Amino acid sequence: MPKNEMTYCLRIPSRTDNLELIREFVARVARKVGFDEDDVGKIELACDEACSNVIKHAYEQKNGSQSLDVVIRVDLKKLTLIVTDHGKGFDPSKVIVPDMKEYLAQLKVGGLGIYLMRTLMDEVDYDIKPGVRNQVKMVKYLIDKKSSKVVKADRNEE
Amino acid sequence: METFTIQRQDKDELSILNLSGFLDAHTAPELEKQLDQLINEGRSKIIVNFANLNYISSAGLGVFMGKIETVRSMNGDIKMCRMTPKIFRVFDLLGFPTLYDIVQEEEEAVQLFASKERSSRRADDRA
Numbered sequence: 333m334p335k336n337e338m339t340y341c342l343r344i345p346s347r348t349d350n351l352e353l354i355r356e357f358v359a360r361v362a363r364k365v366g367f368d369e370d371d372v373g374k375i376e377l378a379c380d381e382a383c384s385n386v387i388k389h390a391y392e393q394k395n396g397s398q399s400l401d402v403v404i405r406v407d408l409k410k411l412t413l414i415v416t417d418h419g420k421g422f423d424p425s426k427v428i429v430p431d432m433k434e435y436l437a438q439l440k441v442g443g444l445g446i447y448l449m450r451t452l453m454d455e456v457d458y459d460i461k462p463g464v465r466n467q468v469k470m471v472k473y474l475i476d477k478k479s480s481k482v483v484k485a486d487r488n489e490e
Numbered sequence: 491m492e493t494f495t496i497q498r499q500d501k502d503e504l505s506i507l508n509l510s511g512f513l514d515a516h517t518a519p520e521l522e523k524q525l526d527q528l529i530n531e532g533r534s535k536i537i538v539n540f541a542n543l544n545y546i547s548s549a550g551l552g553v554f555m556g557k558i559e560t561v562r563s564m565n566g567d568i569k570m571c572r573m574t575p576k577i578f579r580v581f582d583l584l585g586f587p588t589l590y591d592i593v594q595e596e597e598e599a600v601q602l603f604a605s606k607e608r609s610s611r612r613a614d615d616r617a
Contacts, residue, residue, distance in 0.1 A: 348514070348515045348516035349516050351514050351515060351516050351547075352512060352514070352516070355514075355545075373576055373579075377547060377580065380514060380515075380547045381547060381548055384514070384515040384547065384548075384549060387515065388515065444548035444551060444552060444555075444584055445547070445548040445549075447584065448547075448548055448580070448583060448584070451583050452583075
C-alpha cells in the first residue's frame with residue numbers, strides 16, 4: 333500500500349433503501365479528505381449510480397439477499413471508489429452512450445447512470461467476471477481549484 | 491432519515507407537484523406512481539417544483555423521460571421550476587434543458603402553459 337493511503341470499506345445489503353446510507357458514507361469520506369461540496373456531490377452521485385446499477389441489474393433486484401461492497405481508497409492526490417458485486421455482470425463495451433442528444437431524442441429510459449458516472453468522475457474502469465466478481469473503479473483527483481491545477485498521482489504509486 | 495415526499499396541488503387545469511427530500515432508485519417509483527395517477531385522471535398540464543428537493547439521481551430523471559411522451563400526446567407538458575444549482579447540474583449534464591422547459595419561478599411555468607393556451611386558441615379561431 334502506498335504511503336499516506338487510507339482505506340474505508342462498507343459492506344451492505346444490496347437494497348435500494350440503503351442507497352441513502354451509501355451516499356452518506358461516501359460523502360462524509362470525500363468531505364473529510366478535502367473535496368469541496370461540488371466534488372462531494374459528484375462523487376456521491378457517481379457512487380449512487382454504480383450501486384443502483386448493481387441492485388437493479390447485477391442482482392436483478394433480489395432485494396437484500398446479497399451484499400455489495402463500497403471501498404474508498406484515498407491518498408494525498410486522489411480518491412478511488414470501488415464498487416464490487418458478485419452478480420451476473422455485463423459487457424461494459426455495450427454500455428457506452430456515444431451521443432447524448434440522439435439518445436435523449438429517442439427518449440430511452442435507463443443507461444443514463446453510466447453516462448453520468450463517466451461525466452462526473454475523472455476515470456471509470458470496469459473489471460467484469462460474471463458470477464464471480466464485478467468491479468467498477470472510479471477515480472476523482474483532488475484539484476487545487478485556485479490554481480486549477482490537477483494533482484495527478486505518480487504512476488509508480490499504483 | 492429524510493425521505494421523499496410529493497405534495498400535489500391542482501389549480502384548474504394545472505397540477506403542481508412539490509417534491510422534497512431525496513429522489514433516487516428507491517423513491518423514483520413513488521414519482522412514477524404519482525405521474526401515472528395524473529395521466530389516468532386525464533391531467534396532463536404538470537408543473538414540478540423542485541425547491542425542496544435535496545438530491546436526484548438518474549433514476550429520477552428516467553421517470554420524467556418515461557412519461558413525457560404520453561403527457562405531450564395528451565396535449566400537455568411537464569414543466570420544471572425552482573431547481574437548486576445542484577439539481578439543475580444533473581439535468582444539464584444529461585441535456586434535459588433542450589427537451590424540457592426549466593424555469594426559475596413557478597409563476598413562469600404557469601405563464602408558459604397560459605401562453606400556449608392562448609396561441610392554440612388563436613389558431614382555433616383562425617380555423
